[in-house]
Amino acid sequence: MQRITTLKEAFEYYRRDPVNFFKDILNFHFLSEDQTRVLQAFNEYRRLSVPAGHSTGKSSLAGGLTTYWLITRPKSRVIVTAPTYRQLKTIYWAEVNKIYNRSKLKQLNLFEINDKIMRINDKDLKREWFALPVTASTPEGMQGQHGDKTEVIEQIMKHLGIEEIGDDETIEIVSQILRGEKQIEGLTKEDKEKLLVMVDESSGVKNEIFEVLEGTDYDKLVLFGNMTKNTGYFYESVYNPKSKFYKVTMSSYNSPFMKKEQIHDLEETYGPDSNVVRVRLKGEAPDGNENSIFSSNKIDSAFQRSLSLSEYETIKLGVDVGKGSGGDSSTIYEKKDNRVRKKLDRKDFTLPDVKREIIQYCYKNRDKLIIANIDGTGLGTGLVQELEEGEIENLVVNDIQFAGKAKNKKEFNNKRTEMYFELSRNLDKLDLEEDQELKRELLIQIYEFDNNGRFKLISKDKIKEMLGHSPDKSDALALCNYEAETRNTSYRMSTEDLY
Ligand SMILES: Nc1ncnc2c1ncn2[C@@H]1O[C@H](COP(=O)(O)OP(=O)(O)OP(=O)(O)O)[C@@H](O)[C@H]1O
Ligand SMILES: [Mg+2]
Missing domain, CATH: 3.40.50.300 (P-loop containing nucleotide triphosphate hydrolases)
Structure with missing residues (x-):
């Protein structure tokens, strides 16, 4: 006492x-x-x-x-x-x-x-x-x-x-x-x-x-x-x-x-009047508008862009597997340089069909390295496993867990959010085929802030509800654009060694 x-x-x-x-x-x-x-x-x-x-x-x-x-x-x-x-x-x-x-x-x-x-x-x-x-x-x-x-x-x-x-x-x-x-x-x-x-x-x-x-x-x-x-x-x-x-x-x-550079970066990327700057820098509330991470203009410009291809060595694929029962589609997008094309969009396709498509694709493009980013939730898990077991020589498989941690954990609540933001930042360079359905799927990618002020896309269930179906095209597009973390795939070879 x-x-x-x-x-x-x-x-x-x-x-x-x-x-x-x-x-x-x-x-x-x-x-x-x-x-x-x-x-x-x-x-x-x-x-x-x-x-x-x-x-x-x-x-x-x-x-x-x-x-x-x-x-x-x-x-x-x-x-x-x-x-x-x-x-x-x-x-x-x-x-x-x-x-x-x-x-x-x-x-x-x-x-x-x-x-x-x-x-x-x-x-x-x-x-x-x-x-x-x-x-x-x-x-x-x-x-x-x-x-x-x-x-x-x-x-x-x-x-x-x-x-x-x-x-x-x-x-x-x-x-x-x-x-x-x-x-x-x-x-x-x-x-x-x-x-x-x-x-x-x-x-x-x-x-x-x-x-x-x-x-x-x-x-x-x-x-x-x-x-x-x-x-x-x-x-x-x-x-x-x-x-x-x-x-x-x-x-x-x-x-x-x-750090002053950090302020500068955020202002540059999102604009001085953006919600990001209000919330993360100024300590103000976000304004009332709903925020899509894509703007209609930028999507239209990407539709109009026409790029010729260089001597590319790598092709990236974004893969989303559907159930094959008519609901969701099985969708594959392909990215060569900055030119992106839809390669598959079939409601009747499921795991074995998608697997066959990818194997054939790798064979047809056997002088290239194929990097497949696969949505590894649900049916995708099986596809990732089966393709890995198949050990196709020119294929690297990345299992992308949408709910998993982002590479940049400070900025993004989860991988799906990071993946879409990467697409948004790259959109000024991409050449896309015009597709109004894809545009609708992109515009509905609305973000919020989590409790730490990080970006977080609204839930996929909400998106499905608003859209009436799963955003298969935009998912596959965002997947093929995503830079997955490099893995320790020692058996993979450099492109010179291929075939
Ligand atoms: N008065 C102070 N003198 C010296 N260093 C400080 C002082 N206040 C905070 N810091 C340091 O500045 C950094 C940021 O501080 P702090 O983590 O408290 O900020 P915060 O606003 O909570 O940040 P965050 O936005 O990351 O949550 C920390 O490294 C902390 O140790
Ligand atoms: Mg803090």
């Missing part, structure tokens, strides 16, 4: 001065202007909303504020949340750990921090003085983990989605505090600030969770994140004129942590 009293006195001074706390105690030798503005507003307002661009130092700031609150407010608590547990653990909580461990507090050994909780190192106080990362999970998931808890606690935990805190007593006390049933005893007037709620990647947090958070007896609520959507609680907190939140925007343009 003695140590706790000393701590209280030592940090009394910093209660009013977060900026110097960051500098003196957390060892931040420098703070950006935007970081300073957030810190100043933090003490002044009960509700704070911080929409931010990339690399503005928001994660560092949020992690530091968590520690700041806990140290300067005796018997205080911080509840930290984000859309997914993984995100919370790997980004937010990792940051809290990092900041605490490199701060001057570390050597005082006043707090204990592990991957589940940060709390005071005192057996009487540790259940009332802590920071806790929590996320929403499905009710089914909760049942499995906490089947033996009393009903009330289970309900609260279900709402708040508290997973894995460790011991039951802490859970009990957290629940009481959040329900406002438990009064903390012996607090002086200044001690009355208790609960800080911090939300990271706020655009991805469901409205129901915000309702639950609103229902807690919080003393401060701070929302951080890329504003990736123009609906929901986070959006309203900034753009609704009746919002009770004080707003501080953190822009990448002001950020000393953001």
Whole structure:
């Protein structure tokens, strides 16, 4: 207890001065202007909303504020949340750990921090003085983990989605505090600030969770994140004129942590007024228009382009296998240099037919190297396997998993999205045959932003719904244009060795 009293006195001074706390105690030798503005507003307002661009130092700031609150407010608590547990653990909580461990507090050994909780190192106080990362999970998931808890606690935990805190007593006390049933005893007037709620990647947090958070007896609520959507609680907190939140925007343009070339690249690629620039750099919400990654003009120009072929050595194929029952088509597009042609589009073809087509194609073009990018989901899996087993000498098979990780994980949510963006960037060079159905399929490739501000195409199911069928042509076209990661295919030969 003695140590706790000393701590209280030592940090009394910093209660009013977060900026110097960051500098003196957390060892931040420098703070950006935007970081300073957030810190100043933090003490002044009960509700704070911080929409931010990339690399503005928001994660560092949020992690530091968590520690700041806990140290300067005796018997205080911080509840930290984000859309997914993984995100919370790997980004937010990792940051809290990092900041605490490199701060001057570390050597005082006043707090204990592990991957589940940060709390005071005192057996009487540790259940009332802590920071806790929590996320929403499905009710089914909760049942499995906490089947033996009393009903009330289970309900609260279900709402708040508290997973894995460790011991039951802490859970009990957290629940009481959040329900406002438990009064903390012996607090002086200044001690009355208790609960800080911090939300990271706020655009991805469901409205129901915000309702639950609103229902807690919080003393401060701070929302951080890329504003990736123009609906929901986070959006309203900034753009609704009746919002009770004080707003501080953190822009990448002001950020000393953001590389100027990166800003330049995004402006060049997407335009200074694009949603990408608004969301990822300016910390603003995307505007209301739906965003197709292709423009009608550019598709038409590609239809009109006519290129002659050079002495090409490689041909790329994009392959999408249908069921053969009349629904989806089996489709193959071929790309020689930048000239793309449809080679197959048959509703009655399925795996064996497509396989035969490819084998014949490789034979006919036996002086070339054939790189086949195959949609490896569903029936494609079988085709990839069978072609690999066949070991056709001039064929390289790439299994493209649409839901798999992109090469550029920072920019694209999944491979399908990356593949279509690569096509869009290359469209100015391609020579395509006119095809209005293909054009329709391309225009319906609408993107959104995921919680990290990365591009994400709307789901294939939605596309099918809008189109009335699967976008087989555009998939095959995007596949034949995609630069798959090179694999270790040691038995493949150079083109000189072919036949
Ligand atoms: N005040 C500071 N002094 C020195 N370095 C800092 C400071 N704040 C942040 N940084 C560093 O700048 C980089 C970006 O910071 P941070 O990750 O907090 O930004 P972010 O806005 O969360 O970025 P992202 O958009 O990637 O989520 C990190 O390497 C971080 O360590
Ligand atoms: Mg971050």
